[in-house]
Amino acid sequence: MKTGNxxxxxxxxxxxxxSFLIFYKVDERxxxxxxxxxxxxxxxxxxxLYYKWPDPVQTVNRFEKRLMLYKTxxxxxxxxxKKNIIVQCFVxxxxxxxxxxxxxxxxxxxxxxxxxxxxxxxxxSILGNYEMASIISIEKDSVKIKEIEKAITENSNKKTIxxxxxxxxxxxxxxxxxPQDNVESVYKRMKSExxxxxxxxxxxxxxxxxxxxxxxxxxxxxxxxxxxxxAEIIKGEGDAAATKIYAEAFEKDSAFYKFIRTLESYKxxxxxxxxxxxxxxxxxxxxxxxxxxxxxx
Amino acid sequence: MxxxxxxxxxxxxxxxxxxxxxxxxxxxxxAILLFGIYLLSGIYTxxxxxxxxxxxxxxxxxxNVESGIHYRMPWPIDEVDKVKIKEVMRTELSFWxxxxxxxxxxxxxxxxxxxxxxxxxxxxxxxxxxxxFLYEIYNSEKILKNSMYxxxxxxxxxxxxxxxxxxxxxxxxxxxMRLCQxxxxxxxxxxxxxxxxxxxxxxxxEVLPMxxxxxxxxxxxxxxxxDAESYSNKIIPNAQAEAAKAISQAQAYKIKKIxxxxxxTRKFLKILKEYKKAEDITGFRLHVETLEKxxxxxxxYITGSHINGKEIANTKFFxxxx
Numbered sequence: 001m002k003t004g005n006x007x008x009x010x011x012x013x014x015x016x017x018x019s020f021l022i023f024y025k026v027d028e029r030x031x032x033x034x035x036x037x038x039x040x041x042x043x044x045x046x047x048x049l050y051y052k053w054p055d056p057v058q059t060v061n062r063f064e065k066r067l068m069l070y071k072t073x074x075x076x077x078x079x080x081x082k083k084n085i086i087v088q089c090f091v092x093x094x095x096x097x098x099x100x101x102x103x104x105x106x107x108x109x110x111x112x113x114x115x116x117x118x119x120x121x122x123x124x125s126i127l128g129n130y131e132m133a134s135i136i137s138i139e140k141d142s143v144k145i146k147e148i149e150k151a152i153t154e155n156s157n158k159k160t161i162x163x164x165x166x167x168x169x170x171x172x173x174x175x176x177x178x179p180q181d182n183v184e185s186v187y188k189r190m191k192s193e194x195x196x197x198x199x200x201x202x203x204x205x206x207x208x209x210x211x212x213x214x215x216x217x218x219x220x221x222x223x224x225x226x227x228x229x230x231a232e233i234i235k236g237e238g239d240a241a242a243t244k245i246y247a248e249a250f251e252k253d254s255a256f257y258k259f260i261r262t263l264e265s266y267k268x269x270x271x272x273x274x275x276x277x278x279x280x281x282x283x284x285x286x287x288x289x290x291x292x293x294x295x296x297x
Numbered sequence: 298m299x300x301x302x303x304x305x306x307x308x309x310x311x312x313x314x315x316x317x318x319x320x321x322x323x324x325x326x327x328a329i330l331l332f333g334i335y336l337l338s339g340i341y342t343x344x345x346x347x348x349x350x351x352x353x354x355x356x357x358x359x360x361n362v363e364s365g366i367h368y369r370m371p372w373p374i375d376e377v378d379k380v381k382i383k384e385v386m387r388t389e390l391s392f393w394x395x396x397x398x399x400x401x402x403x404x405x406x407x408x409x410x411x412x413x414x415x416x417x418x419x420x421x422x423x424x425x426x427x428x429x430f431l432y433e434i435y436n437s438e439k440i441l442k443n444s445m446y447x448x449x450x451x452x453x454x455x456x457x458x459x460x461x462x463x464x465x466x467x468x469x470x471x472x473x474m475r476l477c478q479x480x481x482x483x484x485x486x487x488x489x490x491x492x493x494x495x496x497x498x499x500x501x502x503e504v505l506p507m508x509x510x511x512x513x514x515x516x517x518x519x520x521x522x523x524d525a526e527s528y529s530n531k532i533i534p535n536a537q538a539e540a541a542k543a544i545s546q547a548q549a550y551k552i553k554k555i556x557x558x559x560x561x562t563r564k565f566l567k568i569l570k571e572y573k574k575a576e577d578i579t580g581f582r583l584h585v586e587t588l589e590k591x592x593x594x595x596x597x598y599i600t601g602s603h604i605n606g607k608e609i610a611n612t613k614f615f616x617x618x619x
Contacts, residue, residue, distance in 0.1 A: 005321065025355040025373070028432040049354035066435040067484060069443060074402065086403065090443040092484055136454045138409035145451050170484055172447030176454070177403035183413065187503045190412050190458075194507035197459075198514035205518020209525035216529030220536040227540030231547035238551025242558035249562030253569050259580065260568065263587040274595040 100165030429487030448476035
């Protein structure tokens with residue numbers, strides 16, 4: 001009983017230990033290559049539980065299955081129209097053929113070196129086919145960054161897939177810059193551009209203000225002259241109506257009108273500065289003469 | 298001393314004898330307990346903002362385990378990966394040159410009209426597909442950031458500097474969001490951008506004063522226009538008021554003229570009516586009355602009407618011509 005128990009426990013330990021040596025897991029995020037004394041014998045891409053000969057005989061080599069990112073250095077390139085531009089790219093890549101990768105590259109560090117060489121060379125040759133205006137332009141349709149990225153990706157893949165088992169999913173330009181000398185001249189140009197824009201705004205403002213003022217002055221003078229015209233017409237109407245009324249009334253006896261109008265005018269003409277020389281024979285004084293007793297003429 | 302050591306030996310014996318009877322029994326219970334603990338280690342919890350994924354021997358067997366308490370096979374059979382699916386993550390991106398640092402990297406964007414600007418953006422994103430997020434991409438944040446940078450470079454290379462500094466900010470953000478999401482989807486990252494904000498955008502410090510002057514110039518222009526408008530708004534109503542005044546004065550003049558005429562003519566007609574009744578005497582009376590009124594003011598010389606046979610003053614003037 002006692003010995004049987006002990007045997008059972010030992011067996012259990014041995015089985016568990018052996019199973020750890022024989023069985024191995026392949027995760028969702030990795031590829032596995034089994035090597036037998038260094039020689040690859042089996043490639044596993046599906047996750048799950050697998051078995052092999054214990055370690056010194058067969059070894060598990062794990063490779064990242066997920067998409068990885070590499071960033072190139074900032075490198076100055078020449079465009080087709082001989083303009084310098086500094087470009088930095090990111091490369092999204094993954095191990096496509098793990099056996100090829102295992103044999104030709106080995107690990108991720110040397111993979112990124114190879115990617116760097118290929119992508120930078122491609123970038124240089126592709127950019128040489130495009131003008132500066134295909135990278136930077138205010139005309140939306142002439143900017144072909146996407147096209148350039150695609151071309152570099154395709155060309156790079158031609159080299160990496162077959163030789164290294166690396167598939168580049170996407171290359172993106174994540175930084176564009178100008179050489180330092182160019183930056184200075186860009187600043188200079190920006191300054192003069194700004195100055196001319198500022199001057200333009202001010203001149204336009206002044207012009208608009210002047211237009212508004214002169215418009216206002218014109219409206220003002222129009223209103224006033226129109227009003228003057230209307231006022232004069234109204235006054236004229238008044239004068240005409242008055243004249244008509246006077247004429248109609250005075251026509252009834254023009255002699256009498258002349259008489260009293262003349263009398264009326266004396267009141268205005270003669271004042272304290274007036275000297276009147278009167279003949280004693282005037283009708284006014286005719287009664288001064290004693291000879292004349294007769295009333296009337 | 299001797300007694301103590303003997304006591305100790307006896308105690309040890311007692312304990313051993315007490316246990317030896319049940320040793321194998323105890324071992325069994327202990328083993329069962331250990332196995333029980335091992336089985337219980339399969340219990341796990343998923344928090345409310347998380348989702349769980351179960352792998353059996355590395356192979357995904359269950360996605361979308363909702364929050365709560367759950368059971369799986371214990372290690373090394375099953376494994377749980379938890380993803381914070383509801384959490385909105387935030388990352389800042391900048392094309393901003395910090396003068397303090399070594400400043401070896403040119404950190405700016407080039408606009409479509411070849412101007413240089415610095416900008417800072419914030420991106421808020423969420424994990425949409427936990428499976429892709431976990432098993433398709435190696436460093437999600439790095440990929441997201443670089444996709445954003447590429448989207449920014451792409452979007453800004455098409456706009457001119459005035460638009461992006463002023464009116465086109467919103468459109469620019471939308472463009473970046475769209476371009477970046479396209480890239481993320483193409484790469485199969487399982488990430489979804491919630492929003493993109495342009496936190497700061499500025500021209501380089503070397504040319505900043507000129508950019509500010511442009512803003513000032515725009516202000517100046519609108520001030521000038523505003524002043525002109527207020528001038529216009531002042532003088533036109535004034536002119537209208539003046540015009541109305543002139544018209545009403547003219548109307549008053551007209552009414553006055555007519556009223557005077559009517560008054561005077563009516564007076565005349567009334568006098569005429571009475572005059573007709575006694576022409577001679579009334580004429581005389583009016584004449585004399587007028588003279589009485591007029592003459593007191595004036596200096597008067599009364600002479601004979603003729604000197605040397607000549608009339609010296611045309612006194613007829615004062616004489617009723619009748």
